[in-house]
Amino acid sequence: LRLCLLAVTVSLATGFPSIPWLYESKQLPQLPRIVGGVEASPGEFPFQISMQKDGLFGRSHLCGGSIIDEHYILTAGHCVKGQNAGNIFVVTGEHDLDVDSGNEQVIVASELILHEHYDGQTFTNDVGLLHLLATIVYTDTVQPIELPEFMELIPEGTVTLTTGWGTTTEGGSISNILRKVEVPIVSDDDCRVSYGVTDIADHMLCAGVPEGGKDACQGDSGGPLFVNGTQYGITSWGYGCARPSYPGVYTEVAYFVDWIYEHMT
Numbered sequence: 001l002r003l004c005l006l007a008v009t010v011s012l013a014t015g016f017p018s019i020p021w022l023y024e025s026k027q028l029p030q031l032p033r034i035v036g037g038v039e040a041s042p043g044e045f046p047f048q049i050s051m052q053k054d055g056l057f058g059r060s061h062l063c064g065g066s067i068i069d070e071h072y073i074l075t076a077g078h079c080v081k082g083q084n085a086g087n088i089f090v091v092t093g094e095h096d097l098d099v100d101s102g103n104e105q106v107i108v109a110s111e112l113i114l115h116e117h118y119d120g121q122t123f124t125n126d127v128g129l130l131h132l133l134a135t136i137v138y139t140d141t142v143q144p145i146e147l148p149e150f151m152e153l154i155p156e157g158t159v160t161l162t163t164g165w166g167t168t169t170e171g172g173s174i175s176n177i178l179r180k181v182e183v184p185i186v187s188d189d190d191c192r193v194s195y196g197v198t199d200i201a202d203h204m205l206c207a208g209v210p211e212g213g214k215d216a217c218q219g220d221s222g223g224p225l226f227v228n229g230t231q232y233g234i235t236s237w238g239y240g241c242a243r244p245s246y247p248g249v250y251t252e253v254a255y256f257v258d259w260i261y262e263h264m265t
Contacts, residue, residue: 037181042095043103045163047145047231048178049073050091051130051222059089061097064164064223065130066231067144072264073130074147075222076234076251077118080128085109090130093141097165097176103141107132113263115256124201126236126251128222129263146230150257154232156187160207161227162235162248164220183207183225186247194246195239203255205233208247225250 047067052059062083065075073090080088086108093103111131118125136142154160163180184207191206192199200206207225225233233250253260 037179040095040163040178040180042101043093043141045178045180046093046139046141046143048094048163048223050094050097050165051075051079052089052091053083054087054089061165062088063221064166064235065090066224067092067136067142068147068231068260069144069264070136070138071132073132074224074231074234074253074260075128075130076236077114077126077128078120078123078236079222080112080114080130081118081120083112085112088112088130090132092136093139095178103139105137105142107134107136109133115259122199122201123204123237123249125203125256127234127253127256127259129260145224145226147257147260148230148232148254150254152254153252154185154205154227154254156185158185158227159183160185160225160232162207162220162223162225162233162250164223164235166220183248184209191247191249195249200249203252204236205250205252206247207233207250 049065049067050061051063051065051073053062063075063079065073065079068074088109090107090109092105092107093101095101095103109130110133113129113131115125115127118127138144159182161180161182163178165175165178186206186208188200188202188206205225220235223235224231225235231253233252236249236251238248239246
């Protein structure tokens with residue numbers, strides 16, 4: 001298998017996607033985005049944020065994330081790895097990346113917190129936090145998501161939702177509108193049949209349909225996988241996007257709840 005590590009950004013000034021190749025290796029997976037979903041309604045997922053990077057041509061969407069506190073955002077470790085806090089902005093209340101609805105709050109990060117045992121080759125411990133410089137103001141379109149209890153694992157077959165602005169087809173263009181897709185939880189054993197026994201750690205969670213066609217993809221990284229307002233997964237990696245027999249792989253939040261709260265100081 002030829003697995004690729006991608007980072008996808010879209011300039012808010014130009015609207016054109018940029019796909020820089022950071023690294024290519026048989027050990028590195030392709031980062032995820034929403035495939036096979038539909039557009040979300042404005043304000044439908046008030047915990048979803050757009051993590052944006054400030055660059056030469058303005059801010060660009062880098063990753064997703066979720067509000068867990070007035071000062072903290074939960075995201076993937078690979079989204080914060082190598083970034084500088086002063087160049088990272090969180091946009092809450094976002095729906096259309098190209099349109100300012102008046103519901104958005106733009107807040108710069110003061111600190112990026114990466115799990116101390118994060119591994120960028122295996123994507124183990126792929127969890128991170130954004131500590132914000134200013135306080136998020138909760139509104140009808142800006143609200144936190146609940147976290148599970150420590151080791152509160154989600155059963156196989158549970159239908160979950162995942163959301164993001166990522167590309168809608170493998171190798172396609174990023175979506176300016178927030179999208180959602182339903183994906184059922186896949187057992188660790190079945191996921192290991194697809195990816196290999198050593199590639200799926202106990203603290204990873206898999207979700208998808210056997211026939212493919214529904215998944216997360218580039219640009220969705222760091223976003224939530226959730227049920228009834230509780231976040232069980234963080235979008236992490238996968239082989240391609242929405243391919244048959246290759247479910248999306250997520251960081252399982254229940255394994256990291258204690259770590260999350262310990263670092264929210």
